Amino acid sequence: MSGHALQIKIDGRSYSGTYEVDRQVLTVKTSYAKKSTAVPPRTGHHSLAEQLLRELVLEEKGRKGSRL
Numbered sequence: 001m002s003g004h005a006l007q008i009k010i011d012g013r014s015y016s017g018t019y020e021v022d023r024q025v026l027t028v029k030t031s032y033a034k035k036s037t038a039v040p041p042r043t044g045h046h047s048l049a050e051q052l053l054r055e056l057v058l059e060e061k062g063r064k065g066s067r068l
Contacts, residue, residue, distance in 0.1 A: 003029065006049050008057070015057045015068070019049035028052040032060055032068075 003018035006028075017030040027036040028049050035052045039045065061068045 003027075004046070004049070006046065006053060008050050008053050010054065010057055015053065017049075017053050017056070019045070019052070021045055026052070028056060030056055030060075032056075 003020040005016065005018055007014055007016040009015075015030070017028050019026055019028045021027075021039060024039045025036055026039050026045060026048055027034055030053070033056050035056050037048070037052060039048060057068060060066050
């Protein structure tokens with residue numbers, strides 16, 4: 001994966017992904033999913049990427065058969 005690396009912890013476990021910004025759209029990618037959103041004015045890219053990664057992890061954990 002290309003882009004900026006990022007890592008978060010949820011319930012003591014680490015999860016990682018990468019993010020890229022193109023034309024004010026931030027996209028977070030993991031090995032199992034990706035998610036994009038428009039970047040609001042005066043919002044830090046890294047903090048927004050962490051929020052999207054957290055959403056991706058929680059969505060994946062909620063899927064039947066998830067290995068997270």
